[in-house]
Amino acid sequence: MNVSDIRGLFPGLEDTIYLNTATMCVGCAPAREAYELAAGRWSAGRFDWMEAEQAGEHARGMFAEIIGATAADIAIVPAVSTAAGIVAANFPPARRGENIVVAENEFASNYYPWLLLRERGYDVRAVAADGDVVSAEALGRVADGGTRLIAVSAVHPVTGFRANLGAISRIAAGSGAWFFVDACQAAGAVPLDVARDGVDFLATASHKFLLGSRGMGYLYVRPGLLDRLQPIVPGWKAARLPFESFLGPDMDLSPTASKLDASLAWFPAMADEAGLAVLRRFGMGAVLERNARLALRLQNALQAAGVSFRSFPAEHRSTIISVPVSAPDEVMSRLRGANAVVSLRAGRIRLATHFYNLEEELVRVAELIAGR
Template identity: 75%
Template sequence: MQADDIRRLFPGLQNTIYLNTATMNVGCAPAREAYERALERWSAGRFDWAEAELAGEDARAMFAEIVGCTAGEIAIVPAVSAAAGIVAANMPSAKRGENVVVAENEFASNYYSWLLLQERGYQVRTITPGGEGVSAEEFERAADGGTRLIAVSAVSSATGYRADLNAIGQIARSSGAWFFVDACQAAGAVPLDVARDGIDFLAAASHKFLLGSRGMGYLYIRRDLLDALHPVGPGWKAARKPAESFYGPTMDLSRTASKLDASLAWFPAMADQAALNIFRRFGTNALLERNSRLSLRLRNALRAEGLSFQPSSDDNRSTIVSVQVDDTSAVAARFRGANVLASLRAGRIRLAAHFYNLEEEIDRVAELIGLPE
């Protein structure tokens, strides 16, 4: 695998340094071509929805490979918030002392559904991060025998802090709690293994590091929990044989996680199939290793410029770095002049590298941030 081989699939990056994948990825050529074919067929009255459904099944299988499970444990949902809503809806009314544990600075998609559980009698224990992110020790102090769910982001969208999922998973198991992971900033960016880390539910949207577009997302459900979960707003895709279940009067739900599927967004599904094939083509492990090298290079380049950034510990690094600067407006102006795209989060410059970035781009961005005001 050579960087040039990857870059050819992202022609839009020719004159742009793009470090904003934590917001949305750069569309790859295969995904764009899938959209163009779909639009052409749709506008000619020749769109084949059955082909789109098959694309969705292929995308489901590829996501399962990335997180280390089987396709039968993956539901297709439009967003992480929808995934969290399904899990929250399946939690019964609380008994005395039952609670859920979540960081108070979680992204809303992994926060609002749990906060609403207060209406069902749960105490919501929100942890104030002691540093750049919530450590496993902080979760352990907050959880007890009444904890029924622990929710965490695998990678913080604000700071890039990478949680110790294995340690938090052990805490959840010892409390008898469900363990929900928001992997929106992790899937396709850093290694994930749902079985190794004892994860019960893991959700990710496709429009970030998975290279897809808005409207497609995935929810992993540990197989042992499938029978106990009920769909929220089931449609024809929730059936065991969807193509034979357009109408009543019977309801025969799927025995796999597809019983929790939302109706498929056909165009995004075809784009997802094309985009996720990039992981198959180059090998997920090879692409994630490239991400790790780029992340380390970015951190070293920032250190060389004397810059302060989060997460400061290499043990918690991801592909996202949050940089402290004195004048964000001045840095933003330099970025515009050099055609650099990044984000501003919590008063810091957020940089998000992905395997389509080049080493020289990483070095250039660190130099631009480090220039005297």
Template identity: 75%
Template sequence: MHAADIRQLFPGLKDTIYLNTASMNVGCAPARAAYELAVERWSAGTFDWLAAERAGEDARAMFAEIVGATAADIAIVPAVSTAAGIVAANLPPAKRGENIVVAGNEFASNYYPWLLLRGRGYEVRTLAPDGDGTVSADAFGRAADGGTRLIAVSAVHSASGYRADLAALSRVAARSGAWFFVDACQAAGAVPLDVVRDGVDFLAAASHKFLLGSRGMGYLYVRSGLLNRLQPVGPGWKAARNPAESFYGPAMDLSPTASKLDASLAWFPALAEQAALGIFRRFGVAALLDRNARLALRLQDALAAEGSGFRPFTEDHRSTIISVPVRDTEAVMARFRKANVVASVREGRIRLAVHFYNLDEEIDRVAGLIGTG
């Protein structure tokens, strides 16, 4: 795997330093070609929706490989909020003392669905983050008790870049008999994930960040032992055992796999998704994740060499997102715009998100632009 081989798949990056994948990835050439072909066929009346459905199944299988699951464990949903809503809807009315535990600075898609459970009688315990924006597994352990029914976390926090100890959090959930829900939007395709090893009950991710897809595609992993405890919230023909034979009633025969939770597939995004995930197959998931880790470490070291105020997390908690405190975010962002650098500001800090399509020299250039802020 060479940088030149990767960059030819992202021609739009020729004159841009893109460190904003935590917001949205850069469209790759294969995905763009898939969209263009789909539009051409749609406008000519020759679009093949069955081919799009097959693309969705291929994407389901590839996502399963990325998170250490099987395709039968994966539902296709449009967003993390949809996935969380399905899980929340399947929690029964609370008994006395039952509660949900979630960090108070969680991204809204992994926060609002749980807050709404107050209306069903649950106490929602929101944990205040430490000064660096993190909430440790120990803090969750202190908040959870025998009445805790669900613990929700981000595998990687979207603002701070803190990578949670999923295995430790799973043990906290197990002690309480709680469901363990993970928002992996900033982790899937960015850092290694293994839902079986880490004891995850539910894991959700949208495709438009590190998975190289676009809005409209996302996934929900369900641990097989919990599948029979979930019912679809808005089932359609895609939720059936044999979808192509289930356009009409009167019978309803739901899928025995997680696909019973599927939303109707967004056909254009599914075709683009299949093409984009082909990049993971081409280079190998492990190789791309290793490159991500190396680039993140290079950025961390470059920032330290420039004397920035960045303080790195330990290796176990490092991700591809680095949050840099600066004296003047507007001044730094102005320098970025002049140099064609794309990044974000989150919680008063410069947020930089590397992905395997970034280059060493880009990392060094950005660290120099930040300097001491």
């Protein structure tokens, strides 16, 4: 990959060190242009919503490629909480002993929808973290024959711990449970393969490593499970032939995962199409390889600067590194003064690399955290 070609698509990074993609990506030039074009046409009364709908279909297909699925397996939803809510709402009242297994330190969007299942009689088993990590083994010790769903983050949003999805999938299969994955910090950042890892449902928002903007997200449904789900708030996009189904009285739902679609957010859909096209242009394999190299470079830079942090084995490493500091406000002030954008989570400096970062930026941030 030619670094100058990458940086040329992110002109906003010229004077900024951006290690905050785990919160929101930097908008690439093509996505910004898509927004500006849409806003210009909208303000002139010339916005073409059919073009936006087509952009959404292109985005659906490109996302499917990234996770090893097909477009027919993907629903377009606004957020992970929406996706989890759809799945949770399809659970019937619990029978004796039926339970849900989830880590107690899960992000709320992959936690609250499952907690609500207590009202239907499910025992929601929140697995305690061991040193900030909930391992596959810990989940396996809690799951049993009554477990009906195991929910995890592919990459934890604070620690950066990358879960062993294949191992957790085998635990879920042994219990006869569904396996739900929050991939917000993984899609576009680390390799994902829903077929290889036996994932039943995978959800993500697009405004992080997928180079999209807030308002677009995706839900993967494993083939064979779609018939067991009903849409919760079906709109016209849930129809088999949406453009012929604006009016009643009949309801003929799509045979694909699009029956779970929310109405499309048109501007974000056009930006998503442009952002995902950037990833496709460079090749997802090359992007992921660069991501892994940059994450390792950041880890090495922190070690060289004498900064302590939790280091994971290669198979559990992601693009996120969380650094505990004794004076977070002071460290954040130094970083802001150097135009370095990071986030503070649970009293730790959270650093998130993406393929648009430069190696020299990582060294500089490590020095700033160390107080040099």
